[in-house]
Amino acid sequence: MIKQEEKPTFTDSAKVDNIKKFIMEFKDKSGNYKYLDRIDNLSSSNLMIEIFDLFDFQRKSTNVFEIWEFFMKQTNEAIQLSKRAIKEIYEARFGSKDESLDIEILVDESKLEISVSDAIKDKFVNKLISLQARVSGESEVRVRITKGIWVCKNGHTTEQLEKPSSCPTLNCNHRDLELDKTRSKFEHFRNIYLKDFSNVDHNSDTLICEAQGDLIDSVKVGETVRVTGFISIENNKNKFFNILHLLNIKKVNEISYQITDSEKEIFKEWTSQPSYWDKLISSIAPNIHNSKLMKASFLLAFVGGTRWTKNQRYWINVLVVGDSGTAKSKIAEWGKTVLPDVSWVSSNSGSPKGLFAGQKEQIDGEKILEAGPMITSSGRGMLCIDEFVRSKEIFSIFYSPMETGVFNSATVGGHADLPCETPLYATGNPKKSNKWDENKSILENLDVVERSMLSRFDLIVIAKEEENSKERKSIAKSILDSDDEIKTNSNIIDEVSLVKLLLCAKTFNPTLTQKAKEVIAETFEDIYSKKNSEESEKFAETNYRFVGTMARIILAISKLHFHQETTEEDITLGHSLVKEMYAQRGLNTNLANTYIDRITQLIFEILKESKTSMTDLEIHTALFSKFPEKLDTLRNDIGKEGCSRSKNKRWRSIMDSVEDSVMVEVQQKHPRKLCWLHDQRTLD
Numbered sequence: 236m237i238k239q240e241e242k243p244t245f246t247d248s249a250k251v252d253n254i255k256k257f258i259m260e261f262k263d264k265s266g267n268y269k270y271l272d273r274i275d276n277l278s279s280s281n282l283m284i285e286i287f288d289l290f291d292f293q294r295k296s297t298n299v300f301e302i303w304e305f306f307m308k309q310t311n312e313a314i315q316l317s318k319r320a321i322k323e324i325y326e327a328r329f330g331s332k333d334e335s336l337d338i339e340i341l342v343d344e345s346k347l348e349i350s351v352s353d354a355i356k357d358k359f360v361n362k363l364i365s366l367q368a369r370v371s372g373e374s375e376v377r378v379r380i381t382k383g384i385w386v387c388k389n390g391h392t393t394e395q396l397e398k399p400s401s402c403p404t405l406n407c408n409h410r411d412l413e414l415d416k417t418r419s420k421f422e423h424f425r426n427i428y429l430k431d432f433s434n435v436d437h438n439s440d441t442l443i444c445e446a447q448g449d450l451i452d453s454v455k456v457g458e459t460v461r462v463t464g465f466i467s468i469e470n471n472k473n474k475f476f477n478i479l480h481l482l483n484i485k486k487v488n489e490i491s492y493q494i495t496d497s498e499k500e501i502f503k504e505w506t507s508q509p510s511y512w513d514k515l516i517s518s519i520a521p522n523i524h525n526s527k528l529m530k531a532s533f534l535l536a537f538v539g540g541t542r543w544t545k546n547q548r549y550w551i552n553v554l555v556v557g558d559s560g561t562a563k564s565k566i567a568e569w570g571k572t573v574l575p576d577v578s579w580v581s582s583n584s585g586s587p588k589g590l591f592a593g594q595k596e597q598i599d600g601e602k603i604l605e606a607g608p609m610i611t612s613s614g615r616g617m618l619c620i621d622e623f624v625r626s627k628e629i630f631s632i633f634y635s636p637m638e639t640g641v642f643n644s645a646t647v648g649g650h651a652d653l654p655c656e657t658p659l660y661a662t663g664n665p666k667k668s669n670k671w672d673e674n675k676s677i678l679e680n681l682d683v684v685e686r687s688m689l690s691r692f693d694l695i696v697i698a699k700e701e702e703n704s705k706e707r708k709s710i711a712k713s714i715l716d717s718d719d720e721i722k723t724n725s726n727i728i729d730e731v732s733l734v735k736l737l738l739c740a741k742t743f744n745p746t747l748t749q750k751a752k753e754v755i756a757e758t759f760e761d762i763y764s765k766k767n768s769e770e771s772e773k774f775a776e777t778n779y780r781f782v783g784t785m786a787r788i789i790l791a792i793s794k795l796h797f798h799q800e801t802t803e804e805d806i807t808l809g810h811s812l813v814k815e816m817y818a819q820r821g822l823n824t825n826l827a828n829t830y831i832d833r834i835t836q837l838i839f840e841i842l843k844e845s846k847t848s849m850t851d852l853e854i855h856t857a858l859f860s861k862f863p864e865k866l867d868t869l870r871n872d873i874g875k876e877g878c879s880r881s882k883n884k885r886w887r888s889i890m891d892s893v894e895d896s897v898m899v900e901v902q903q904k905h906p907r908k909l910c911w912l913h914d915q916r917t918l919d
């Protein structure tokens with residue numbers, strides 16, 4: 236019979252000796268004694284052990300003791316014995332016995348990567364694990380006794396963790412012993428509650444973690460973290476829980492999507508292509524046909540504007556209303572799956588406080604302030620709320636935060652203002668018959684939304700059912716598009732690049748130029764002056780907030796083009812978006828002194844006078860010969876790339892705008908020829 240090889244067993248002191256061996260003998264690539272140096276230069280109470288060093292040491296060692304396995308599989312014991320090992324090394328090097336030396340051992344990470352739901356099961360107990368999750372709540376800092384010295388009135392001392400009911404010394408029996416606080420030892424800790432990120436609903440699994448030492452203050456509620464530690468089963472009020480004892484915490488928001496410099500260069504190059512904007516919009520929820528205004532609005536809300544003064548809001552709130560059965564919610568669903576930090580909730584799925592923050596009993600029975608998605612997405616994500624307009628009862632809690640970006644947690648038993656600079660993408664169906672009545676205002680259609688609530692939304696989009704049969708067929712077909720068909724569509728940016736590009740765009744902070752300010756002021760005046768008209772109810776929520784809205788929109792577009800300041804194209808794109816939004820409600824706005832406006836007016840003059848239909852080249856040539864006094868304006872406004880719509884972005888925008896006019900007709904497509912419709916008889 237072959238005798239099975241037995242694994243040698245080690246006493247505690249043998250294990251300590253082996254840990255000491257690792258600490259004293261391990262050399263890094265440059266030949267330095269990494270851990271001895273750390274002990275000699277101990278600046279905080281932490282000593283970080285890197286798991287790969289243990290692996291490396293074990294691999295090269297002829298020693299039978301498997302130190303890496305020891306740390307991976309009996310982590311708690313490894314940590315406790317490491318503390319002893321380090322104390323002994325410290326004493327040997329510095330002579331004195333330092334009783335107060337209390338070192339926390341940290342371990343950078345584990346190769347064993349699990350999820351929150353794995354961590355609360357029994358499989359990983361006692362093992363070193365790493366996991367990525369979102370901090371959903373935290374307790375106050377708490378203190379517990381690790382060594383209790385109790386003194387009676389006669390001066391007898393007793394050492395035990397809990398207070399003795401009477402002095403155990405013979406013939407004493409004093410009651411009411413007091414804790415000797417100087418000789419007792421205490422441990423400070425904070426419980427941190429983690430959830431898997433995909434779960435925003437409040438019934439998802441929670442993992443309780445315990446942080447000590449410097450780790451106590453290293454995270455905030457709402458952050459995404461990668462933690463490393465070991466799990467033990469602990470008793471709390473006669474209930475048992477898996478507790479993750481933290482050995483390291485890293486914030487991961489910045490590293491989860493690494494964007495290289497060469498990728499940045501590629502994106503930058505994309506942003507200058509004439510078809511970029513259309514391609515970008517099409518890449519938002521590519522399974523949804525058309526709905527360009529809705530897609531653009533969703534995109535702008537995700538990216539946001541920038542703060543041009545301290546008191547101005549930079550995030551963009553979007554409301555999409557209209558016929559039921561349109562893609563209003565589908566786009567949010569797409570966002571939740573593809574974009575980072577996008578949550579999607581139904582307005583009646585939880586308490587309104589659950590969306591911000593509220594006291595919530597945790598699985599261990601502790602009641603702590605738990606943050607909801609409006610707080611956890613602040614400054615980086617976005618919250619989509621389905622059927623927002625039907626839930627009047629939640630309006631009151633949204634009023635102030637939507638504008639100020641601050642949620643006062645005093646109302647829910649907290650002690651601080653919590654940030655909630657979170658863009659909202661909200662949807663709503665019309666109250667009656669689920670059909671949008673074009674002759675009625677948004678307020679009338681929705682019936683419940685107050686005007687002041689409407690004015691908190693920057694963009695209000697009406698999603699209508701398609702009335703054109705050909706378009707309806709296209710929509711039906713697009714629903715049937717497979718993921719592969721979308722992936723191979725060259726007019727769509729692939730998901731990974733799209734996410735990276737958007738995160739990259741978010742890092743830009745363009746400024747508002749003087750020109751942008753002028754256009755915003757003119758557009759505001761244009762719309763405001765129409766408020767007295769018959770149709771005024773349709774845009775009655777427009778007030779001075781509109782000025783901020785338009786600034787945010789232009790700034791967001793500028794970010795999406797990687798610009799340092801708003802260019803004339805950004806301004807024009809922003810303007811046409813606003814124009815389209817108001818056109819949905821039957822309100823026509825002017826182009827307000829943009830380059831498109833200036834050149835379009837000149838082209839109209841040319842087309843009006845022309846006896847024949849004209850190609851782009853003929854129009855371009857005519858502009859320069861007919862308006863010699865405007866040469867500088869023409870050169871500036873049209874740009875150097877000539878009259879090719881595929882090469883010159885500006886020319887393309889100008890000609891799009893010319894063709895938008897009801898007075899202009901496209902007479903021929905190849906090559907394109909335009910004519911003015913004022914008097915058909917004069918044309919050939």
Ligand SMILES: [Zn+2]
Nearest residue numbers: 387391402407
């Ligand atoms: Zn006593």
